[in-house]
Amino acid sequence: MPIFFFRFSFFSLSILFIFLSILSVDTFNNSIFTSGLIDKFLHFFAFFALTTLGLLSKFKIKTLLMIALLFILGIFLEIIHFFHPYRVFELLDIVANTLGILAGLGLNFFTKKY
Numbered sequence: 001m002p003i004f005f006f007r008f009s010f011f012s013l014s015i016l017f018i019f020l021s022i023l024s025v026d027t028f029n030n031s032i033f034t035s036g037l038i039d040k041f042l043h044f045f046a047f048f049a050l051t052t053l054g055l056l057s058k059f060k061i062k063t064l065l066m067i068a069l070l071f072i073l074g075i076f077l078e079i080i081h082f083f084h085p086y087r088v089f090e091l092l093d094i095v096a097n098t099l100g101i102l103a104g105l106g107l108n109f110f111t112k113k114y
Helices: 004-021 036-056 065-081 091-113
Strands: none
Touching: 004 036, 004 065, 036 065, 036 091, 065 091
C-alpha cells in the first residue's frame, strides 16, 4: 500500500480520537462503549492503530520519537479529561494507551524481523 494511505489514515484517526476525547460523556450515555473493560479495549485499540499506522507511514523521525509523541498524546488527552467538566481522568486509560503503543511497536518489530 502506498505510504500516502498510511499517513492519511494516521492523521485522520488522530483527529478523530482527539475529537472523541473532548466530547461530553453524555454523548455516549448508556452506551456499550462506556462500560469498564470495553472502554479500556477501545483505548488500547486506538493507540495500537495509531502506533501501527505511524510506523507504517515511515515519517522521517526516529521510532523512539514517534512512540514518545504518542505516549505524550495519551497523557495529554487524559489531562484534558481531568479539567473537562463532563469527563473523568482515569489512570487505567493511560495504562491501556501505553499497552496499545507497546503492542503496535511489538507488531512492527516482529513483522520486520520475520
